[in-house]
Amino acid sequence: MAESGASGTSTAPVREWSLRSTLVALLLLASTLVFGIIASSVLLYRVPLVVAEDREQLLADADGLARYFEQLLGALETRLGALRSLPDRSLPEAVADALVDALAEGGFQAIYLLDRDGQVVEAAVPELLAGAAANLRGADLSRNPLVTEARRLGRRTWSDRYLSPLNGGGTVGVAVPAGQYLLIAELAPDFAREAITRLTARIAFPVLVVDRAGEPVGGRNLGASDLLRNWGADFAGVVGIEGGELRELRFDERLHDAAIARSGRLGWLFVVTRPAGFDNPRVRIAVLIVGAGMLAAIILSLVFAPLWARRLSASLQALTARTRAMAAGDYSASVPRGRIVEFNQLAADMEKMARAVRQRQAELERSEQRLRRSLQRVRELNIDLESRVERRTAALELANQELSQALSTLQVAQTELARTETLAALGNLVGGVAHELNTPIGNAVMAASTLNDEVVEFARTLGEGVRRSRLEAFAARVEQGTAIALRNLQRASELISSFKQVAVDQTSMQRRSFDLGELVDEILLTLQPMLRRTPFKVERDIPGDITLDSYPGSLGQILTNLLGNAIVHGLEGRDSGTVRIAARAVEGGRIELQVADDGAGIAPDLYDRIFEPFVTSKAGRGGTGLGLHIVWNAVTAVLGGTIAVDSEPGRGTSFRILLPRVAPQQEAAG
Amino acid sequence: MLRAATVALLLTTLMLGGCGEREPLHIGFLGGLSGRGADLGEAGRNGAQMAIDEVNRGGGIGGRQVELVVRDDGHNGAQTIAAVNELVAARVAAIIGPMTSAMAEVALPLANNAGLPLVSPTVTARKFFGVDDQLFLVMSSTREEAALSAQFHHGRGARRVALAYDARNLAYTESWLAEFSRSFQEFGGEVVGIAFESAPDADLGRVAEKALAVRADLVMLIASAADAARLAQKFRERDPKIPLAASQWATTQRLIELGGSAVEGMFLHNYFDGQSREPAFLRLRAAYVDRFRREPDFAAIASYDATRAVLDALTRREGGETLHDALLKRGPFAGAEGNFSFNGNGDSSRVPRITTVRDGQFASVM
Numbered sequence A: 001m002a003e004s005g006a007s008g009t010s011t012a013p014v015r016e017w018s019l020r021s022t023l024v025a026l027l028l029l030a031s032t033l034v035f036g037i038i039a040s041s042v043l044l045y046r047v048p049l050v051v052a053e054d055r056e057q058l059l060a061d062a063d064g065l066a067r068y069f070e071q072l073l074g075a076l077e078t079r080l081g082a083l084r085s086l087p088d089r090s091l092p093e094a095v096a097d098a099l100v101d102a103l104a105e106g107g108f109q110a111i112y113l114l115d116r117d118g119q120v121v122e123a124a125v126p127e128l129l130a131g132a133a134a135n136l137r138g139a140d141l142s143r144n145p146l147v148t149e150a151r152r153l154g155r156r157t158w159s160d161r162y163l164s165p166l167n168g169g170g171t172v173g174v175a176v177p178a179g180q181y182l183l184i185a186e187l188a189p190d191f192a193r194e195a196i197t198r199l200t201a202r203i204a205f206p207v208l209v210v211d212r213a214g215e216p217v218g219g220r221n222l223g224a225s226d227l228l229r230n231w232g233a234d235f236a237g238v239v240g241i242e243g244g245e246l247r248e249l250r251f252d253e254r255l256h257d258a259a260i261a262r263s264g265r266l267g268w269l270f271v272v273t274r275p276a277g278f279d280n281p282r283v284r285i286a287v288l289i290v291g292a293g294m295l296a297a298i299i300l301s302l303v304f305a306p307l308w309a310r311r312l313s314a315s316l317q318a319l320t321a322r323t324r325a326m327a328a329g330d331y332s333a334s335v336p337r338g339r340i341v342e343f344n345q346l347a348a349d350m351e352k353m354a355r356a357v358r359q360r361q362a363e364l365e366r367s368e369q370r371l372r373r374s375l376q377r378v379r380e381l382n383i384d385l386e387s388r389v390e391r392r393t394a395a396l397e398l399a400n401q402e403l404s405q406a407l408s409t410l411q412v413a414q415t416e417l418a419r420t421e422t423l424a425a426l427g428n429l430v431g432g433v434a435h436e437l438n439t440p441i442g443n444a445v446m447a448a449s450t451l452n453d454e455v456v457e458f459a460r461t462l463g464e465g466v467r468r469s470r471l472e473a474f475a476a477r478v479e480q481g482t483a484i485a486l487r488n489l490q491r492a493s494e495l496i497s498s499f500k501q502v503a504v505d506q507t508s509m510q511r512r513s514f515d516l517g518e519l520v521d522e523i524l525l526t527l528q529p530m531l532r533r534t535p536f537k538v539e540r541d542i543p544g545d546i547t548l549d550s551y552p553g554s555l556g557q558i559l560t561n562l563l564g565n566a567i568v569h570g571l572e573g574r575d576s577g578t579v580r581i582a583a584r585a586v587e588g589g590r591i592e593l594q595v596a597d598d599g600a601g602i603a604p605d606l607y608d609r610i611f612e613p614f615v616t617s618k619a620g621r622g623g624t625g626l627g628l629h630i631v632w633n634a635v636t637a638v639l640g641g642t643i644a645v646d647s648e649p650g651r652g653t654s655f656r657i658l659l660p661r662v663a664p665q666q667e668a669a670g
Numbered sequence B: 001m002l003r004a005a006t007v008a009l010l011l012t013t014l015m016l017g018g019c020g021e022r023e024p025l026h027i028g029f030l031g032g033l034s035g036r037g038a039d040l041g042e043a044g045r046n047g048a049q050m051a052i053d054e055v056n057r058g059g060g061i062g063g064r065q066v067e068l069v070v071r072d073d074g075h076n077g078a079q080t081i082a083a084v085n086e087l088v089a090a091r092v093a094a095i096i097g098p099m100t101s102a103m104a105e106v107a108l109p110l111a112n113n114a115g116l117p118l119v120s121p122t123v124t125a126r127k128f129f130g131v132d133d134q135l136f137l138v139m140s141s142t143r144e145e146a147a148l149s150a151q152f153h154h155g156r157g158a159r160r161v162a163l164a165y166d167a168r169n170l171a172y173t174e175s176w177l178a179e180f181s182r183s184f185q186e187f188g189g190e191v192v193g194i195a196f197e198s199a200p201d202a203d204l205g206r207v208a209e210k211a212l213a214v215r216a217d218l219v220m221l222i223a224s225a226a227d228a229a230r231l232a233q234k235f236r237e238r239d240p241k242i243p244l245a246a247s248q249w250a251t252t253q254r255l256i257e258l259g260g261s262a263v264e265g266m267f268l269h270n271y272f273d274g275q276s277r278e279p280a281f282l283r284l285r286a287a288y289v290d291r292f293r294r295e296p297d298f299a300a301i302a303s304y305d306a307t308r309a310v311l312d313a314l315t316r317r318e319g320g321e322t323l324h325d326a327l328l329k330r331g332p333f334a335g336a337e338g339n340f341s342f343n344g345n346g347d348s349s350r351v352p353r354i355t356t357v358r359d360g361q362f363a364s365v366m
Helices: A019-081 A092-104 A132-136 A145-153 A189-199 A224-228 A281-328 A341-462 A468-508 A516-532 A552-570 A627-638 B002-017 B038-057 B077-089 B101-114 B142-155 B167-186 B204-213 B225-238 B253-263 B279-292 B298-316 B323-329
Strands: A108-114 A120-124 A157-163 A170-178 A181-187 A207-210 A216-220 A245-251 A254-262 A269-275 A512-515 A536-541 A547-550 A577-586 A590-597 A642-648 A652-660 B025-031 B066-072 B118-120 B135-137 B160-166 B190-196 B218-222 B244-246 B267-270 B333-335 B338-340 B353-358 B361-364
Touching (some): A120 A132, A181 A189, A189 A216, A216 A224, A341 A627, A516 A552, A516 A577, A552 A590, B025 B077, B038 B279, B038 B298, B066 B077, B118 B298, B218 B225, B225 B253
Parallel strands (some): B160 B218
Antiparallel strands (some): A245 A254, B333 B338, B353 B361
16 A cells, blocks of 8 residues: 655555455454464374375385285296206107196296207297297397396396397296206286286375386386386485385376385385375365365355444444534534444544534634724724824925925025125126226326326426436436336236126126137236235146137136135135146047145045035135035036046145036027 | 465465476377387487486476476387377477387378477488478488498498398388399399298298398398397308398397397498497496496487487577477587587488497497
């Protein structure tokens, strides 16, 4: 029967047997085994006994047969022996008659009288073969084995089976020395067979007599082949003189127990047999009786087992019925009791189990109720939560809206602030311009005034007479004075043009081609007033051939802011410092512009946010924090470039701006 | 559980029945074991038994022991038919025998019908040669023997031969007569055939007189050993000097046992060199003497060879080969005096020899 896997996965379905079948099989097996053991024991004891008894009988029979043959042949021998003295004493005819008479007594099929040389002198043969006597007379039988044996032994001797000179048939001969002569007589072929039959009449099993060479002399109940074949090999090594020997031999394909007795005088073996094993009738009966008994036991068990099984299964049926009811959900009824302890135990346990199940059910129901209530509560809470969430969401939305508004306001403010800054810058610029202009114009005014004074004075003195030296001096002073005034006015004119350019640039956001170096110079110019007041230097390193097609106003604003930052933030409080403006062309049609100072550097906490609006280190002290943001805006949005800062406190600050030579197109801005 | 019970039951039964060995393999033997030809039959049976004992000692064939099933044909046609049918019913693998051509004539059609090989140790009649049937022959035919005989005796000066032959075995004796006559006539000689009926009370003296009246230089006897012995005796009574010869049929121990001095110096035929000094042959001969208490003659040796061929063919055959085909294809087979094999018709070829009787023993001449 198949087993399901231990891991829980079953492979083949388990074969099921009903209780009845199991009990029947069990009973069958039990009775078979028991009876089998008994039967085997009985047979094991009985069969050898039977076999031993039979063997005893066989040995006795074989011995008896051997002695009987010896007696019979002895008698024949004696009869022949009676003729011993005849040849010497009698006439040949008398001898011939005597031989014939002896033959007529039966038992022999031929009698020969041989002379000293082994020649047949006289022969007595059956009447049927009367003519054969003539053929035999004169035959030289000196080489006949019987003759040679008899001569050698010098006494009466029986041959083994040999072939008769008379008819060639196989027979047995006896030789009796008769003085100078030798009497040879051959046994009639039926003789041996009849003798055996007489003695073993009651035996139904093979009987065999063989000579010393294993050739059959005669037998009974033998198959044709067994009577014709040579038994030398089967009887090899058998002595059998004292009381006989037992062997197992095959006759007609079947195994037989054989008792073998040897005749000392003849040398022949006498074999009496009985079938071995199951073929032995007595053994067979014993086995059959036992077998029948076993069969009866099996039949009885086959009859009784189902009855008993039914009683047993009845009790079980009731139990299974109850179990089925329980499986269907009915735990109420009690379980019936029967007459088997284990089943009653089971019944009691089942009732206990039913009770436990009922209890458990009740508990379960209570639990369920509690659960339901909890669920209800949870639902309510859930609803509450949802409404709260809604409210909160609404509030958040409101806040969000407000924030958005604030943000846009802030953005507007930022723009405003940028514009203000721009305006402020512009204002600074105008202030600066005015300041700048002040000087040259003042100088020019002064020079013109001086000149005026000189002229007035000269004119005054003209009346008194003019000396050449005074005229020359006056002309020199006039020249000087006009030169100064001209120079200063030119300067003022330049300044104004520059400032105009810058203003135009800064306010009109005009795009044009310009030379970077020139622009930087212009910016520096406008910043002169501020720069002059400081101890700082401005270095300028700009190649002369950098041309941009871009927005100079923005660029100017950028530079202004950066320089301003450098002065105001970087070099604040220092009594020396340098701001360096450098530019070079880089690949990609771009310009790199660097504005660096060796000032204080940017504080680390502002570093990352330096380009963001409202980031300043001078909060509350006039810094709006928008300067760099404006710069950043201008660089990225207007000029289409990038700006980066590299700063370390104590080392200075360096801004690196990468600009395309050709700025991207802008929409017209306000 | 039930399975265990069944096994227990089986074991109990087996204990009683006794576990059997494997079924033995049966080989049939058919020959004259009674009556006048019993010497040939007995020798044939013994030779076959020797071969079978040898094989059984070596473990049998495919683990099965071999058994000889013996039947007597009594040199009688009806008995032969009954015997062959019994052997066929006993399901023998082959029949060794018959020993005489006359009985072979009777047995062959039955064997052909049953598809049962008939391996004859001693049949030599010419008419059985060159035919593809169930008959297997272990020696050459009468033609070879007679040709040698004619040559030998002619060489010794014989010019006229009186040939007495047994009319009870015409299949053989007539063949011998025909072959010898032809060969001897080719040498320029003359053969006179004299038939006789073999019987215990046949008037053999008159046969001798008839033969002597021919004034032959040689008397050739084509007869069984018993008849040849008695005829020799009759001839010797009348003419002690006339050269006597006989065919192989008479070349058994029985000739000497029954003939005594009458057969001294007689020329005989043998396909076997009974005086061989080969160790294997000597062993075989010693075993035969030990078992059967007499010397093996040509019939015994031929039968040994025939049986060995059958047993070896049974051992060597492959697939679903019949024994007939195995005998034809699976040679050569080891005989007592050397290897031999069958040609496509189941015939063999051996060198005939001349033997003589000297001091009561057979001795080779050539």
